[in-house]
Structure formats: structure tokens, C-alpha cells
Amino acid sequence: MNRKRLVIVTGLSGAGKTQAVRSLEDLGFFCVDNLPPTLIPRFVELCTQSKKDVDKIALVVDIRGGEFFNSLSGVLCNLDSMDIGYEILFLEASRETLLRRFKETRRSHPLGADGDVLHWIDEERSCLQDIRGKAHKVIDTSYLSNSQLREEINNLFGGSPSVSSLRIIVVSFGYKYGMPMDSDLVFDVRFLPNPHYDDVLGPMTGNDPDVQEFVMNSAVSEEFVSKFFNFVEFLVPQYMKEGKTSLTIAIGCTGGVHRSVALANKLTDYLKARKYNVRTKHRDIGKRAGSCQ
Numbered sequence: 001m002n003r004k005r006l007v008i009v010t011g012l013s014g015a016g017k018t019q020a021v022r023s024l025e026d027l028g029f030f031c032v033d034n035l036p037p038t039l040i041p042r043f044v045e046l047c048t049q050s051k052k053d054v055d056k057i058a059l060v061v062d063i064r065g066g067e068f069f070n071s072l073s074g075v076l077c078n079l080d081s082m083d084i085g086y087e088i089l090f091l092e093a094s095r096e097t098l099l100r101r102f103k104e105t106r107r108s109h110p111l112g113a114d115g116d117v118l119h120w121i122d123e124e125r126s127c128l129q130d131i132r133g134k135a136h137k138v139i140d141t142s143y144l145s146n147s148q149l150r151e152e153i154n155n156l157f158g159g160s161p162s163v164s165s166l167r168i169i170v171v172s173f174g175y176k177y178g179m180p181m182d183s184d185l186v187f188d189v190r191f192l193p194n195p196h197y198d199d200v201l202g203p204m205t206g207n208d209p210d211v212q213e214f215v216m217n218s219a220v221s222e223e224f225v226s227k228f229f230n231f232v233e234f235l236v237p238q239y240m241k242e243g244k245t246s247l248t249i250a251i252g253c254t255g256g257v258h259r260s261v262a263l264a265n266k267l268t269d270y271l272k273a274r275k276y277n278v279r280t281k282h283r284d285i286g287k288r289a290g291s292c293q
Contacts, residue, residue: 005029006044006084007058007157010072010131011091012124013110014101016141016149020091021060023153029058037061037072044084063124064110072131087245089156090128090135092181095121097142137246140181143283155279156246166240168271168278169248172206172264174256177284183250185235187228190252192259193218205285206261215262225263229270236276256284 007024009017018033025031035043040059047054063069079086093101095118102109102117109120132138139152155167171180179186195201195214204211215221232249239247249267253259261282271278 004044004048004054004085005056005157006086007056007089008040008086009058009060009089009091010062010128010135011089012093012098012121012128013063014098014105014121015091015093016139016144016146017060017062017091019146019149020089020139020153021058023150024058024157026150027056027154027157029056029157030054031058031060033060034064035059035061036065037069037075040075041078041082041084044079063127073134076134087137088131088135090132090138092125092132092138092140094140094142094178094181136244138182142181166236166244166277167246168236168276169246170264170268170271170278170280171248171250172256172260172280172282172285173250173252174254174260174284174287175252176255177287179252180248180250180283183248184239185232185247186250186252187263188252189224189259189263190254192221192224192253192263194253195258196255201258204258206258206263206265207282207285211258212262212265215259216266225266228263229267232267232271233274236271256282256287261285 007029009020011017021031021033030047032043044057047057061069061072098121099117109117111120111124137156139149141149144152171183173180192215195211198214201211201214206212206215216225236247251260251263251267264280264282268278268280
């Protein structure tokens with residue numbers, strides 16, 4: 001499959017696969033929804049032989065395929081043996097988010113129409129554990145709007161594929177709101193100096209220079225940053241060698257407002273200075289409440 005890009009979109013029902021494939025279609029992908037896995041090699045072969053220039057293909061394969069879906073693992077092994085390159089995009093969301101979405105749309109779960117949606121959500125998650133482990137990119141859509149998911153898809157698949165064009169996303173978050181499920185690396189910085197209790201700095205965020213100076217201006221912070229950045233700089237080339245196209249580094253503090261934001265910004269600047277393709281996302285900076293940050 002010379003110069004062609006094959007993306008297999010899968011994941012949990014209600015996690016946003018429809019929106020994802022629409023975004024891929026807008027990016028020029030030839031998209032097919034709910035294709036039985038056993039037909040994938042033949043379909044790719046047909047695209048290769050087509051007179052039309054079909055160089056980007058996206059296939060949605062999920063639990064709706066019933067017993068056909070169980071053949072996916074074997075088909076992926078066949079693709080590997082046939083030297084057909086592919087990327088697996090896996091979409092998921094929290095249990096509560098999926099339940100809310102099913103209630104809002106008033107749709108039954110594809111595994112069962114008996115109304116016990118939570119049971120079938122858990123059953124599907126269990127069934128998909130193996131394929132999730134094979135995924136090249138996992139996106140947790142629990143906190144994403146349709147436009148934000150579209151942006152994620154554009155960032156992942158908008159350019160031409162290359163093993164040397166690793167996209168790095170540095171995410172700050174607050175542990176009080178839960179860890180980002182789509183993270184590859186997670187670092188806890190709740191041991192760093194906390195500006196939350198300072199009357200002047202408390203209302204600010206880690207985007208403010210005064211907060212950044214407070215967080216970084218200690219012997220512990222300086223030693224941590226040195227070791228942390230060296231560790232990340234060692235890891236990134238290793239992921240690139242393995243052909244990884246996207247790496248999400250999550251940095252968490254209590255509320256996701258001060259310390260994690262400051263560290264995420266500093267790491268982003270460090271990686272940009274080394275010419276990496278990196279962007280920052282502050283997930284919880286707007287969720288500030290009255291409790292401890």
C-alpha cells in the first residue's frame with residue numbers, strides 16, 4: 001500500500017466516532033462506516049488498484065459488527081504480514097459521560113436494548129481492552145466538545161504521515177477533576193511550592209509570570225525541572241524510533257490552575273526550543289472553585 005494512509009477508527013459506543021470520521025472526511029479521507037474487519041484487506045487492495053487517487057482511507061470498525069468484530073485482531077495480524085501500514089484511533093469516554101449521552105439521544109446501546117445501559121457500557125469496555133492496547137492514539141472525549149474533537153483530529157491527521165513528525169501535547173490538569181484518560185505519560189507536581197495560599201498569587205494562574213517564578217524559585221523545583229526535562233528529552237526520541245505519531249504528556253496538581261500550568265508552559269517552551277512539534281492544553285484552568293488548588 002504505497003504512500004497510502006489507513007486509519008482504523010474504533011472505540012466505545014457514544015464516544016464520538018461519528019464526529020471523528022466526519023472530521024477525517026473533511027480532511028480528504030475516503031471513509032467507510034461499520035466495515036466488517038474481514039473485508040479490510042480486500043478493500044485496501046481495491047483502493048490500491050483504483051484509477052482514482054485514493055491515498056487516505058479511514059474505516060470505522062466497532063462493536064456494531066457483532067461476531068464479525070471478533071475477527072479484527074486476526075485481520076490486523078494479516079495487515080502486518082502483508083506490509084500494509086495502518087493507524088488505530090481509539091475513542092473512549094468516562095462511564096458517566098457515555099450514560100449521559102445515551103440518555104440525551106434516547107438511543108439504546110448496540111449490545112443490548114433492555115435499558116441496562118451501564119451494564120452494556122462496562123461489557124463493551126471489557127470487550128475492547130485488547131484493541132485499545134493496540135491503538136496508536138487514544139482520545140478521551142469526556143471533556144471535549146465536537147469542535148475540540150475536530151481540532152484533535154485535525155492535529156493528528158491533518159498533515160502527511162512521518163515517523164519523524166511526532167506531535168507532542170502537553171496537558172495540565174487538576175487531580176480533583178480526574179486524570180486525563182488519553183495520556184501517555186503522567187507526572188504529579190503537587191509537591192512543588194503552592195501559590196494558592198498566597199493572597200496576591202492565589203487569584204492568578206500558572207500563565208502569570210509571578211506565579212511561574214513562585215513555583216520555580218526553590219531548590220526542589222530547580223532539581224525536579226532539570227531531571228524531568230532530561231527524562232522527557234530522553235524518552236521522546238525513543239517513541240519516535242517506535243513510529244509513534246502522537247505523545248500526550250500530562251502534568252497534574254490539585255486544581256490544575258497554578259503548578260501544573262506553570263510546568264506545562266515551561267516544558268512546552270523547552271521542547272519548542274528543540275524544534276519539536278508541541279502544543280499546550282490547560283484542561284482545568286477555567287474550573288477554579290473555592291476549594292484548595
